[in-house]
Amino acid sequence: MGIPLLPDELMLMLKEQWPCRETQITQLAGLLSPTRSSPSTLTIYGPHATGKSDVLRSYLDAAKLPHAIVRCRECVTGRHLLERTTAAVHRSVQQEDDEDALNYDGRCENISALVVHLQRLLEKREKFVLVFDGVDKQRDAPPTLLPALARLGEFIPNLTTILIVQHPPPRFLHHAGIPHIQFPSYTRAQSIHILSQKPPDIFVEAPPAELDYDDETHQEDKAWLWPRFCAAVWDSLGESVARDLVSFRDVCYKLWQPFVVPIVKGDFGTRDFSRLLVNQRKLFQDESVLLDSIIAPVKAGPNAPPSSTTTHELPYYAKWLLIAAYLASYNPPRLDALYFMKSTERKRRKKGGGTARSGGRLSQKRSVPRHLLAPSAFTLDRVLAILHAILPHDLRTTIDIYAQIATLSGLKLLVRSGGIGSADPLEPGSKWKVGSVVRWENVQGLARSLKFDVVDYVAE
Amino acid sequence: MEYEKCYVYEPEGQGPAKRRQIEPQGLQASWKLRREAYQAAWRAQKAQIDAKLSDLNAYAVRSLTAFLDEAAQSPQSSAIPTAILSTGPEASSSTAVTEQLSRDQNAQKCRVFLSISASTGPNLKALLKAIIQKATSRQESPDDDDEDDEVTTRKKGAKLLNYDLQLLADYVSERQLEQVAIAVGDTEGFDSDLLSELVELLGYWCDRIPVVLLLSVATSAESLQQRLSRSAVRCLKGQMFDVAASAIQLEHALEAVVADHPTIWPGSDLIGLILERQSDYIQSIDSFTHAIQYTYMSHYSANALSILLIPSIKFANIPPDHFEALRNVDSFRQHCRGILDDNQASRVRELLDSDEKLFNLAADSIRDLRDRLNSMLPAMKLLQHIQDILHSYPVTPTMPFSKAYKLAMAGRLTQDSSFIRSMLLSVRKSQQHIIGQVLQAFNISSIPATFRSQAETLGKELIRLSASAAGENVQLRSEESVKNSTLRTTVVAQKVELSKQKATLSKRDESYTKLLRRLSDLLERYFGEALVDPKTCLFHELVVYDLRSPYRDTFTPRPRQAIERALATPHDYLDCDCCGPDAASRGKEMMLASSQPTTAVLYQLYLESGSLINVNDLRQAFLAVTAEDGRSEEENTALFQRALAELRSLGFVKGTRKRADHVAKVAWRGL
Structure with missing residues (x-):
């Protein structure tokens, strides 16, 4: 040029x-x-x-x-x-x-x-x-x-x-x-090279005076240890799931302090990388560091706030209503008479045993377990009818139960589902379904807290 | 008139010529007095509840304030400091906290606190607009000298779009604000994409705008995290906070209701109903306050005798017919019966003849009853406390205050109730450290001094005993303790016999057993004295309000059942002659008659049909019923159409796409 x-x-x-x-x-x-x-x-x-x-x-x-x-x-x-x-x-x-x-x-x-x-x-x-x-x-x-x-x-x-x-x-x-x-993404060597520009401290607090450990050696040690540590992180976690520089750096910084704990304690010397690695291999197997959380990890300390102990429970009938709504969403309406009629108490039991012919061949139609599918819509009267059917006692329907429906829909646990006029709250026969956060596991947990055997009522 | 949007109503005449009689008569004459009394009583009560609840919220508010202070001091990082407030399904608890917080925070000059909710805006633009508007308009109103500043805001020249966060950034740098806190009311109500976008956008700006977020979640932080996008999650640096659970709030509110010499005490049935409704349906503490307020209102307005509750009431102020009413009160009659049984007829005669005597008796017994009820409180507290102490003991579960109150008001905590019995039994079996705590629990100032001094002497004895036991390194044992008896098996004629054998007790143990007996006697005496059944007291109707149906009718109406009943049996509402119950007794078909309103007729036909109804069949059936009336078919068809339209607007039927000539049934009866 x-x-x-x-x-x-x-x-x-x-x-x-x-x-x-x-x-x-x-x-x-x-x-x-x-x-x-x-x-x-x-x-x-x-x-x-x-x-x-x-x-x-x-x-x-x-x-x-x-x-x-x-x-x-x-x-x-x-x-x-x-x-x-x-x-x-x-x-x-x-x-x-x-x-x-x-x-x-x-x-x-x-x-x-x-x-x-x-x-x-x-x-x-x-x-x-x-x-x-x-x-x-x-x-x-x-x-x-x-x-x-x-x-x-x-x-x-x-x-x-x-x-x-x-x-x-x-x-x-x-x-x-x-x-x-x-601008191609950084390779392994490049990522490690970039990160090794700024090695973080091994000792957050100054080591005890009798060790005779000055800042210069500290600089040297950390500049020696940090790139090796980064390479280990890259090989174990970074290569597959934290390839870009930012997430790789985050993972490295997150793991660094727990990694050097034995050095700080004095169990290992600063140059004992291979033994340290074997000792701390758990850190590189734990994948939870890769997940971001909206709750910052609480620093352990004397004035750390106590972990949250109070749980806010839904009111009694809201729980029942949620279970009823789940059943209405995941059971086909044509089976309602089978599952919810009081007279057919024993019918809902699975047919046991089976003959030699019934078990052998898998059916041609592949059926996905119902609880993995999206919830289907139901009318409000259906869920109320199911609620009456599954409650262990009689319910005096008052305005409170409608208020519960409003509360649950405010929490997006019950949502209005599409269809004509679904935006109009006065539309008769409008359809609802359970929200996306209501999963089989949650409903099981709720049912357990109410001592209700929900498995008996779920269609296969 | 149609072209006018509104108009001023000008009555033509001068009102009715005859002046209406508005002066209340009879027992209503005292309404004015009672209304004032109600207002004073409720005001005091409300202040107490409010103070208690704001005390409860104080912890959450304090920790949130500390969090905000810390966020303001610490340098801005790439993530937004976020307080995640777990509030439970009722929104009101979080609003109470944020309101209190916003009052505190906005008082500081260099901070802005604003709150948004899902209803603030349907999209990002509207949300940003609202945020900017709320943040920048805050300080304008209180002082006028800010006006100059407003002009200089525009000095950047180019006018910005009203959803441009640059406006907020300019505002922040100009006022040198150190914090903009945004409280998001109901995160569940937000569309998840919208919330993620908002968080991301604030995350981009947080190097210029010192933003702090307060997200209140009703379900859990995990479900919030699932709903946010990954990059939004990275923008947040959260910390969990809790508001007091509603059950705890309820306990405290109830305590506030009865703690400080209330004028009325809610009875056990009513309080049971209210508490049950709270745990079954609602968790907002407001509804509890409303229920208590309603109790006050209905007692003062419906019970004329509540005039006697006015503290400064004089005999002369009470109209004489009120005493007539007072003589009809159940507890007074029982009282008189009691006096008559004692052969003191002259005293009854006095009370029946002299209003003044009766007034004095009422005033005395009301004062007495109130004293008794007030003295129940420390007893309940002590009971609760002892239950807590004994909790490690498997026999007795802990008891919340509400349950203790409910049992006490129902008179089920009297001396020989099973509850007290089992508690005393477990006291008699307890170990020395538990007994020590129980004796310490006695040290409440509102317990009468005689009991306290007795407890003190017992405590001293216990210390002496345990000191001597500790010298020899042995535990004090009570005779009745389970550990003290061993089971012995003996084989007699090839049958196994079990026999209990008491271990021999040392002298010290014997004296410990004696001490325990004395303590249990003391407790029994105290509870027997303090916890009386209020229903047995004279004039308890005036002080204890225990009516359930007004509460139930007011707070839990049944709209659907009312409509269904009106349509299915219109006679219940119309009270007409044509289809009364006597018609049924005559063996006629009572249900369907042409004399009933047409909508009711159609509804009953509707009940008999399946989920899809052919409209023509329905019409034929309808005409068959209404034919007896002698109207023409056109008229009847018109009535049919109107009835069907009414059913539709009531939400019973709707059109269906499956078949053009059918309607779908959407409501079943009895749900």
Whole structure:
């Protein structure tokens, strides 16, 4: 290459800051040089957590190119995106030269208006980079949004539009010849290399003074131990289920403190990696670290709050009603007479034994267990009738039982199911079904707490 | 008139010429006094319940406040600090907590507390709008000098869309707010996608807006997590919080109702009904408060004698016919019978003749009864306490206050009730440390001093005994303790005989047994004195309210049964001559008659048919019934159509797509 794209030391700094992304930085420098002309549209793609946005941002900052970045995931509607784009461009332009009008009416209803706004804002300008970050995940995007954004450069000569997407389908911009830069996911060696840049501490509290353990050795030890630990995590868990850098890093940090507990206790030396690994192999077999939870793990400590002890129970009849609704949802109505009529008390028993001929061949029709299927809808009178049938005592139907239905439907344990007029609460014979959280196990648990043998009433 | 949306009603005449008699007569004459008394009594009662409940919520509020403080101090991370408030199926408990919290939090200048619920908006845009609007409009009203700030909010130039969180971010940075807490009322009511999107979006913004979420869940945190998307789950850093379970709240509320010298005591039947309904159907503590309020209302308004409950009432203020009513009260009659049995007819004569004497008796006995009822409370407490202590002992289950109260008011905790018996029995078998606790439990200030001092002396003796026992390292044993007797088997003539053998007791053990007997006697005497059956007291009707049917009729109506009954047997409501019960006795077909309302006729035909009804068949049957009336067929068909339309609007039938000329039956009788 003839003229240098960026000063060498800048490139070096960038490459140091973003290890394992050298190719991509060079490509960016080639396509987005401040001095040379750039393509009007550029697509950057690659899976989640591969450094697309951050590398691009630090490149743009380093190259001192005037730019505006729009984070599409923060935009609620397509119009919101356009208005934020205008505002971002305006802000970026305004920072450069203050003589611009302070007040700018950013009303921007559609893409054509955006073009006009950009033309007006970017008049007499050398070069401007507009980045749409994660534009493929935009909510409520008009169908023409992506192709239109790809063509912005045709109307505004000095504008370069960069689209950051995850997995572009072929020809998604309806435009040929757009340069793409790929950000591939990090390999094993790369992931470990990146993580080993910042090894966490082994000793959270300073080790006892008599050990004669200074900070320097600590630095050395952890820099030695941490990459080996990361490699072990990668091989056991990361490779199969936490491949991307962010989740891999999370798993590593989650496991680190429990992993080094024997070192902190003094059972093992800091360099006893293989023995430590064997000792702590349970950690690498436990897959629960991979699951996110909305409840943060409680730090053990003297002032840790006691784990929740009170349980809030449903009222008595709400439980019965829920069981009745489950039965109504999962039993076919034609079998109701068999299962719920008081006179056929013994009929519901399974036919025992069977003859030699009955058991042998599997039936041709494959039947899925009913409780694995979706619940079917029922009318309100059916569930009330079942409720009366399964209750061990007589029920005096008052307004309270209807209030229970309202409570359960407020909790989405009973939901209105489709059909004409299902939105109208006064519609006679409207259909209901049990909510998706009501599962066979829950109903069994409820029935057990009521000493009710629900198995006898469920159709096979 | 149709083109006007509303109009002002101007009556033409000057009202009825004759002035209506609105002065209440008879027992109603005292209504004004009683109403004031009701208001005063209920106000005091309500304040007590409220104070008790807010005390209960205080723990949840305190821990949530601590959580919010901590979240405000700690630096913003990538995840939103989230408090997950598990509230149980009733929404009211969570709203009580969040309301209290919002009052505290909004008082702080640098914090915003707002709450949203599923009804706030159907989509993300509407939700964001509401959040931004609630957060930014909060501080405008209280002080006017904020007006200048409002202008500068717009200084960013470009006008933003009203669902743009940038507005909130600007507001936050301008006011230097350190926290925006968003309480989500009923997470179950939200569409799961919507909730996930909202959480994700707030997660993206949480580096600019210091957001804290308060999610209240009625079911469980796990089910909430299942409903959220994975990326939304990653945005949350939650911590669980609990509000007091409704059963505990109920206990405390009931205690508040009876604790501090109430004017009325709910009786055992009524309280049993209320408690049963609470556990069977509802868990909101509000409905309990309403029930108690209704008790007060109906007692003061329906029972004219409640005028005697007014603390400052004078003899002169009571109309004389009230005394006539007082003489008809059951307990008074029994009282008189008792006096007559003692051959003191002159005293009865006095009470029957002199209103003033009767008034004095009533005032005395009401005061006396109240004292007795008030002294029941510490006894119940002590009973409860002893039950708790003995709980490790398998014989006696723990007893909540509500049960103790119910039993006591029913007079089933008197001296020879089986409950007290079994409790005393297990006391007599107990070990020394349990006895020590029981004796300590006696130290309630509201227990009469004589009993307390006796318990104290017993306690001193116990200490002396156990000190001497501890010196020799032996346990004190009671004679009646199970451990003390051994079973002995002897074979007599090839039959096994079991015989119990008491171990020989040391002197110390004997004195311990004696001590236990004295304690059990003491308990028996105390409970016998304190826990009386209120139904045996004079004028208990005035102080103890124990009517179930008003409560039941008011709070648990049966709308469906009422409609079904009205349609099936219209005579019950119309009370007409044509189809009364005597018609049935004459052997006629009582059910179907053309004289009945046409809808009722059609409903009875409807009951006889299957789940799909051919409308023409129904019409033929209907015409056959109504033919006797002598109307033309067109008229009858019109009546039929109207009746069918009424059944449809009542929700009994609906059209079906299966067959064009049929209607589907959707309601069965008796459900």
